[in-house]
Amino acid sequence: MMKLPLGIHVGERLSLEQTYWQAEFADQNGFESVWVAEGRLARDGIVPAAIIASKTKNVKIGTGVVNNKSRNAALMAVTFKTLDEVAPGRAILGIGAWWEPLATKVGQPLVKPIKSMREYITVLQAFFRNELVSFDGEFVQMKDVRFDSMYRENKPVDIPIYIGAVGPRMLELAGEISDGVHMDFLLPPSYMVGAQEAIERGVAKRTDGRDGIDLTQIVACSVNDDDPQEAIDACKAFLTLYLCQQPHIAEHCGVERELVDRLQEIAGWPATPEDIKRAMQLVPNSLVQNVTACGSTDDAFQKLQSYHEAGVRCPIISTLGDKEQTLTRLAQAAKG
Numbered sequence: 001m002m003k004l005p006l007g008i009h010v011g012e013r014l015s016l017e018q019t020y021w022q023a024e025f026a027d028q029n030g031f032e033s034v035w036v037a038e039g040r041l042a043r044d045g046i047v048p049a050a051i052i053a054s055k056t057k058n059v060k061i062g063t064g065v066v067n068n069k070s071r072n073a074a075l076m077a078v079t080f081k082t083l084d085e086v087a088p089g090r091a092i093l094g095i096g097a098w099w100e101p102l103a104t105k106v107g108q109p110l111v112k113p114i115k116s117m118r119e120y121i122t123v124l125q126a127f128f129r130n131e132l133v134s135f136d137g138e139f140v141q142m143k144d145v146r147f148d149s150m151y152r153e154n155k156p157v158d159i160p161i162y163i164g165a166v167g168p169r170m171l172e173l174a175g176e177i178s179d180g181v182h183m184d185f186l187l188p189p190s191y192m193v194g195a196q197e198a199i200e201r202g203v204a205k206r207t208d209g210r211d212g213i214d215l216t217q218i219v220a221c222s223v224n225d226d227d228p229q230e231a232i233d234a235c236k237a238f239l240t241l242y243l244c245q246q247p248h249i250a251e252h253c254g255v256e257r258e259l260v261d262r263l264q265e266i267a268g269w270p271a272t273p274e275d276i277k278r279a280m281q282l283v284p285n286s287l288v289q290n291v292t293a294c295g296s297t298d299d300a301f302q303k304l305q306s307y308h309e310a311g312v313r314c315p316i317i318s319t320l321g322d323k324e325q326t327l328t329r330l331a332q333a334a335k336g
Contacts, residue, residue, distance in 0.1 A: 033216075130155055163180075
Protein backbone atom coordinates (compact mmCIF):
# COMPACT_ATOMS: atom_id res chain seq x y z
CA MET A 1 0.00 0.00 0.00
CA MET A 2 1.16 3.51 -0.76
CA LYS A 3 1.06 6.22 1.87
CA LEU A 4 0.41 8.66 -0.98
CA PRO A 5 -1.91 7.47 -3.79
CA LEU A 6 -0.18 7.80 -7.15
CA GLY A 7 -0.94 7.20 -10.80
CA ILE A 8 1.27 7.38 -13.85
CA HIS A 9 0.82 9.26 -17.12
CA VAL A 10 2.18 7.69 -20.31
CA GLY A 11 2.45 9.45 -23.63
CA GLU A 12 4.39 9.77 -26.83
CA ARG A 13 7.59 10.83 -25.08
CA LEU A 14 7.86 7.16 -24.09
CA SER A 15 8.45 4.36 -26.56
CA LEU A 16 5.73 1.73 -26.61
CA GLU A 17 8.13 -0.62 -24.84
CA GLN A 18 8.62 1.96 -22.06
CA THR A 19 4.87 2.59 -21.95
CA TYR A 20 4.02 -1.05 -21.32
CA TRP A 21 6.86 -1.46 -18.83
CA GLN A 22 5.66 1.54 -16.82
CA ALA A 23 2.07 0.28 -16.89
CA GLU A 24 3.06 -3.19 -15.71
CA PHE A 25 5.32 -1.67 -13.05
CA ALA A 26 2.39 0.42 -11.84
CA ASP A 27 0.13 -2.64 -11.76
CA GLN A 28 2.63 -4.62 -9.69
CA ASN A 29 3.64 -1.84 -7.29
CA GLY A 30 0.41 -0.47 -5.92
CA PHE A 31 -0.20 2.46 -8.24
CA GLU A 32 -3.85 3.39 -8.53
CA SER A 33 -4.09 4.26 -12.22
CA VAL A 34 -2.39 4.56 -15.60
CA TRP A 35 -3.48 7.47 -17.82
CA VAL A 36 -2.73 7.34 -21.54
CA ALA A 37 -2.14 10.71 -23.18
CA GLU A 38 -3.45 11.79 -26.56
CA GLY A 39 -2.81 15.33 -27.67
CA ARG A 40 -0.21 15.89 -30.33
CA LEU A 41 -0.55 14.13 -33.68
CA ALA A 42 1.97 11.54 -32.58
CA ARG A 43 0.11 8.59 -31.09
CA ASP A 44 -3.49 7.57 -30.53
CA GLY A 45 -4.59 7.05 -26.93
CA ILE A 46 -7.14 4.26 -27.31
CA VAL A 47 -4.91 1.57 -28.82
CA PRO A 48 -2.24 1.71 -26.04
CA ALA A 49 -4.99 1.91 -23.40
CA ALA A 50 -6.50 -1.32 -24.69
CA ILE A 51 -3.14 -3.08 -24.78
CA ILE A 52 -2.37 -1.87 -21.24
CA ALA A 53 -5.77 -3.16 -20.13
CA SER A 54 -4.92 -6.60 -21.51
CA LYS A 55 -1.46 -6.62 -19.85
CA THR A 56 -2.59 -5.60 -16.34
CA LYS A 57 -4.90 -6.97 -13.65
CA ASN A 58 -5.47 -4.33 -10.97
CA VAL A 59 -4.61 -0.82 -12.09
CA LYS A 60 -7.28 1.48 -13.52
CA ILE A 61 -6.79 2.66 -17.11
CA GLY A 62 -7.77 6.19 -18.04
CA THR A 63 -7.34 8.39 -21.06
CA GLY A 64 -5.49 11.51 -20.09
CA VAL A 65 -7.12 12.96 -22.17
CA VAL A 66 -8.93 12.28 -25.44
CA ASN A 67 -10.81 15.17 -27.01
CA ASN A 68 -14.52 15.70 -27.68
CA LYS A 69 -14.00 16.72 -31.31
CA SER A 70 -12.41 13.87 -33.23
CA ARG A 71 -14.71 10.97 -32.23
CA ASN A 72 -18.47 10.90 -32.53
CA ALA A 73 -20.03 10.65 -29.06
CA ALA A 74 -21.73 7.34 -29.88
CA LEU A 75 -18.44 5.85 -31.07
CA MET A 76 -16.69 7.16 -27.95
CA ALA A 77 -19.33 5.49 -25.78
CA VAL A 78 -19.02 2.12 -27.47
CA THR A 79 -15.21 2.39 -27.42
CA PHE A 80 -15.24 2.63 -23.64
CA LYS A 81 -17.91 -0.05 -23.36
CA THR A 82 -15.44 -2.25 -25.23
CA LEU A 83 -12.54 -1.23 -22.98
CA ASP A 84 -14.71 -2.19 -20.01
CA GLU A 85 -15.06 -5.66 -21.55
CA VAL A 86 -11.28 -5.95 -21.69
CA ALA A 87 -10.76 -4.64 -18.14
CA PRO A 88 -14.07 -4.81 -16.24
CA GLY A 89 -14.52 -1.95 -13.79
CA ARG A 90 -11.12 -0.41 -14.57
CA ALA A 91 -11.78 1.98 -17.46
CA ILE A 92 -11.92 5.76 -16.94
CA LEU A 93 -12.85 8.19 -19.69
CA GLY A 94 -10.69 11.28 -19.36
CA ILE A 95 -11.88 13.87 -21.87
CA GLY A 96 -11.00 17.47 -22.66
CA ALA A 97 -11.31 20.17 -25.25
CA TRP A 98 -8.66 20.09 -27.94
CA TRP A 99 -5.95 22.72 -27.82
CA GLU A 100 -5.04 25.52 -30.15
CA PRO A 101 -3.54 25.98 -32.64
CA LEU A 102 -3.87 22.27 -33.39
CA ALA A 103 -7.68 22.24 -33.27
CA THR A 104 -7.92 24.93 -35.92
CA LYS A 105 -5.15 23.38 -38.02
CA VAL A 106 -7.19 20.18 -38.37
CA GLY A 107 -10.47 21.96 -39.05
CA GLN A 108 -12.00 21.66 -35.57
CA PRO A 109 -11.55 25.10 -34.00
CA LEU A 110 -12.50 25.59 -30.38
CA VAL A 111 -15.97 27.15 -30.37
CA LYS A 112 -18.09 27.34 -27.21
CA PRO A 113 -16.00 24.67 -25.48
CA ILE A 114 -18.16 24.62 -22.34
CA LYS A 115 -21.40 24.07 -24.25
CA SER A 116 -19.90 21.45 -26.54
CA MET A 117 -18.46 19.56 -23.55
CA ARG A 118 -21.79 19.63 -21.72
CA GLU A 119 -23.61 18.23 -24.75
CA TYR A 120 -21.01 15.54 -25.39
CA ILE A 121 -20.90 14.29 -21.80
CA THR A 122 -24.70 14.38 -21.47
CA VAL A 123 -24.92 12.01 -24.44
CA LEU A 124 -22.10 9.77 -23.19
CA GLN A 125 -23.79 9.36 -19.82
CA ALA A 126 -27.08 8.42 -21.49
CA PHE A 127 -25.30 5.73 -23.50
CA PHE A 128 -23.55 4.41 -20.41
CA ARG A 129 -26.95 4.13 -18.69
CA ASN A 130 -28.01 1.93 -21.64
CA GLU A 131 -30.74 4.36 -22.66
CA LEU A 132 -32.26 5.01 -26.05
CA VAL A 133 -30.57 8.30 -26.93
CA SER A 134 -32.06 11.21 -28.81
CA PHE A 135 -30.37 14.58 -28.56
CA ASP A 136 -30.58 17.69 -30.72
CA GLY A 137 -27.79 20.00 -29.64
CA GLU A 138 -25.67 22.62 -31.30
CA PHE A 139 -22.65 20.29 -31.38
CA VAL A 140 -24.06 16.80 -30.81
CA GLN A 141 -27.04 15.22 -32.54
CA MET A 142 -28.41 11.71 -31.91
CA LYS A 143 -31.67 10.12 -33.04
CA ASP A 144 -32.97 6.95 -31.40
CA VAL A 145 -29.66 5.14 -30.93
CA ARG A 146 -28.33 2.92 -28.17
CA PHE A 147 -25.87 0.09 -27.50
CA ASP A 148 -26.85 -2.48 -30.08
CA SER A 149 -25.31 -5.91 -29.51
CA MET A 150 -27.26 -8.79 -31.05
CA TYR A 151 -25.26 -11.50 -29.29
CA ARG A 152 -24.85 -10.24 -25.72
CA GLU A 153 -27.10 -8.44 -23.32
CA ASN A 154 -27.03 -4.66 -23.68
CA LYS A 155 -26.69 -3.29 -20.19
CA PRO A 156 -25.39 -0.20 -18.38
CA VAL A 157 -21.66 0.23 -17.92
CA ASP A 158 -19.98 2.08 -15.07
CA ILE A 159 -17.47 4.34 -16.80
CA PRO A 160 -16.37 7.33 -14.69
CA ILE A 161 -15.91 10.51 -16.74
CA TYR A 162 -13.12 12.91 -15.76
CA ILE A 163 -12.89 16.27 -17.48
CA GLY A 164 -9.45 17.57 -18.38
CA ALA A 165 -10.04 21.06 -17.04
CA VAL A 166 -7.85 24.05 -16.16
CA GLY A 167 -9.96 27.20 -16.49
CA PRO A 168 -12.64 28.11 -13.95
CA ARG A 169 -15.64 27.64 -16.25
CA MET A 170 -14.62 24.14 -17.31
CA LEU A 171 -13.76 23.26 -13.70
CA GLU A 172 -17.22 24.42 -12.65
CA LEU A 173 -18.81 22.30 -15.38
CA ALA A 174 -16.81 19.31 -14.15
CA GLY A 175 -18.12 19.83 -10.65
CA GLU A 176 -21.66 19.93 -12.00
CA ILE A 177 -21.76 16.93 -14.34
CA SER A 178 -18.66 14.73 -14.13
CA ASP A 179 -17.06 12.18 -11.79
CA GLY A 180 -13.72 13.92 -11.55
CA VAL A 181 -11.20 16.44 -12.83
CA HIS A 182 -7.97 15.35 -14.48
CA MET A 183 -5.87 18.51 -14.32
CA ASP A 184 -3.05 19.30 -16.69
CA PHE A 185 0.67 19.68 -16.15
CA LEU A 186 2.50 22.74 -14.93
CA LEU A 187 0.05 24.17 -12.42
CA PRO A 188 1.50 25.01 -8.99
CA PRO A 189 -0.13 23.64 -5.82
CA SER A 190 -1.38 27.15 -5.08
CA TYR A 191 -3.60 26.91 -8.18
CA MET A 192 -5.74 24.36 -6.36
CA VAL A 193 -7.34 27.01 -4.16
CA GLY A 194 -9.21 28.70 -6.99
CA ALA A 195 -9.69 25.40 -8.81
CA GLN A 196 -11.47 23.82 -5.87
CA GLU A 197 -13.66 26.88 -5.45
CA ALA A 198 -14.74 26.58 -9.09
CA ILE A 199 -15.39 22.85 -8.72
CA GLU A 200 -17.49 23.47 -5.61
CA ARG A 201 -19.62 26.02 -7.47
CA GLY A 202 -20.40 23.28 -9.94
CA VAL A 203 -21.04 20.64 -7.28
CA ALA A 204 -23.63 22.98 -5.73
CA LYS A 205 -25.62 22.75 -9.00
CA ARG A 206 -25.75 18.96 -9.09
CA THR A 207 -29.14 17.29 -9.14
CA ASP A 208 -27.97 13.76 -8.25
CA GLY A 209 -27.27 14.44 -4.58
CA ARG A 210 -23.54 13.93 -4.95
CA ASP A 211 -21.49 16.25 -2.73
CA GLY A 212 -18.10 16.11 -4.41
CA ILE A 213 -15.96 14.76 -7.24
CA ASP A 214 -12.46 13.35 -7.52
CA LEU A 215 -9.39 15.47 -8.31
CA THR A 216 -6.28 14.13 -10.02
CA GLN A 217 -3.43 16.10 -11.58
CA ILE A 218 -0.61 15.21 -13.92
CA VAL A 219 2.73 16.28 -12.43
CA ALA A 220 5.89 16.34 -14.54
CA CYS A 221 8.55 14.53 -12.51
CA SER A 222 12.26 13.98 -12.88
CA VAL A 223 14.59 12.42 -10.32
CA ASN A 224 18.38 12.13 -10.38
CA ASP A 225 19.99 11.69 -6.99
CA ASP A 226 23.50 11.89 -8.46
CA ASP A 227 22.83 15.09 -10.41
CA PRO A 228 19.66 16.90 -9.28
CA GLN A 229 20.27 19.75 -11.74
CA GLU A 230 20.08 17.30 -14.61
CA ALA A 231 16.63 16.30 -13.37
CA ILE A 232 15.60 19.96 -13.08
CA ASP A 233 16.81 20.58 -16.63
CA ALA A 234 14.64 17.74 -17.95
CA CYS A 235 11.57 19.46 -16.50
CA LYS A 236 12.84 22.84 -17.64
CA ALA A 237 12.95 21.69 -21.27
CA PHE A 238 9.41 20.36 -20.94
CA LEU A 239 8.10 23.58 -19.40
CA THR A 240 9.80 25.62 -22.13
CA LEU A 241 8.14 23.50 -24.83
CA TYR A 242 4.72 23.98 -23.24
CA LEU A 243 5.18 27.74 -22.90
CA CYS A 244 6.16 27.99 -26.55
CA GLN A 245 3.41 25.79 -27.96
CA GLN A 246 0.54 26.13 -25.47
CA PRO A 247 1.15 29.62 -24.07
CA HIS A 248 -2.27 29.75 -22.40
CA ILE A 249 -0.69 27.69 -19.61
CA ALA A 250 1.51 30.68 -18.71
CA GLU A 251 -1.26 32.63 -17.01
CA HIS A 252 -2.02 29.65 -14.80
CA CYS A 253 1.55 28.91 -13.73
CA GLY A 254 2.66 32.46 -13.00
CA VAL A 255 4.83 33.15 -16.05
CA GLU A 256 5.12 36.71 -17.32
CA ARG A 257 3.92 37.29 -20.87
CA GLU A 258 7.24 38.95 -21.67
CA LEU A 259 9.08 35.69 -21.01
CA VAL A 260 6.66 33.73 -23.20
CA ASP A 261 7.21 36.21 -26.05
CA ARG A 262 10.99 35.88 -25.72
CA LEU A 263 10.75 32.08 -25.68
CA GLN A 264 8.53 32.06 -28.76
CA GLU A 265 11.00 34.23 -30.64
CA ILE A 266 13.54 31.44 -30.19
CA ALA A 267 11.31 28.36 -30.45
CA GLY A 268 8.13 28.63 -32.49
CA TRP A 269 5.65 25.94 -33.56
CA PRO A 270 6.78 23.35 -34.33
CA ALA A 271 10.04 23.69 -32.39
CA THR A 272 13.12 21.54 -32.75
CA PRO A 273 14.98 20.07 -29.75
CA GLU A 274 17.80 22.52 -30.49
CA ASP A 275 15.35 25.45 -30.35
CA ILE A 276 14.10 24.31 -26.95
CA LYS A 277 17.63 23.86 -25.63
CA ARG A 278 18.44 27.48 -26.54
CA ALA A 279 15.18 28.87 -25.20
CA MET A 280 15.26 27.03 -21.87
CA GLN A 281 18.31 29.02 -20.81
CA LEU A 282 15.89 31.90 -20.13
CA VAL A 283 13.81 29.86 -17.65
CA PRO A 284 14.95 29.99 -14.00
CA ASN A 285 15.13 26.90 -11.78
CA SER A 286 12.68 28.46 -9.33
CA LEU A 287 9.94 28.62 -11.94
CA VAL A 288 10.50 24.99 -12.92
CA GLN A 289 10.45 23.78 -9.32
CA ASN A 290 7.22 25.69 -8.68
CA VAL A 291 5.25 23.68 -11.23
CA THR A 292 7.02 20.30 -11.41
CA ALA A 293 8.46 17.69 -9.03
CA CYS A 294 12.16 17.48 -9.81
CA GLY A 295 15.66 17.19 -8.37
CA SER A 296 16.47 14.56 -5.76
CA THR A 297 14.01 11.85 -4.75
CA ASP A 298 13.26 13.73 -1.53
CA ASP A 299 12.71 17.01 -3.39
CA ALA A 300 10.36 15.44 -5.92
CA PHE A 301 8.38 13.40 -3.40
CA GLN A 302 7.92 16.39 -1.11
CA LYS A 303 6.52 18.29 -4.07
CA LEU A 304 4.06 15.49 -4.82
CA GLN A 305 2.97 15.61 -1.18
CA SER A 306 2.45 19.36 -1.47
CA TYR A 307 0.04 18.77 -4.36
CA HIS A 308 -1.83 16.19 -2.29
CA GLU A 309 -2.03 18.53 0.69
CA ALA A 310 -3.36 21.28 -1.60
CA GLY A 311 -6.29 19.07 -2.61
CA VAL A 312 -5.08 16.77 -5.38
CA ARG A 313 -6.24 13.37 -4.11
CA CYS A 314 -4.02 11.42 -6.51
CA PRO A 315 -1.00 13.01 -8.23
CA ILE A 316 -0.29 11.42 -11.61
CA ILE A 317 3.44 11.05 -12.31
CA SER A 318 4.73 11.85 -15.78
CA THR A 319 8.37 10.81 -15.99
CA LEU A 320 11.02 12.95 -17.66
CA GLY A 321 14.79 12.65 -17.77
CA ASP A 322 15.90 9.31 -16.31
CA LYS A 323 12.43 7.78 -16.49
CA GLU A 324 13.20 4.46 -14.83
CA GLN A 325 14.98 6.06 -11.88
CA THR A 326 12.19 8.62 -11.54
CA LEU A 327 9.42 6.03 -11.43
CA THR A 328 11.12 3.44 -9.24
CA ARG A 329 12.41 5.89 -6.64
CA LEU A 330 9.15 7.77 -6.33
CA ALA A 331 7.35 4.43 -5.96
CA GLN A 332 9.74 3.49 -3.13
CA ALA A 333 9.20 6.85 -1.45
CA ALA A 334 5.41 6.49 -1.72
CA LYS A 335 5.55 3.10 -0.05
CA GLY A 336 7.57 4.58 2.82
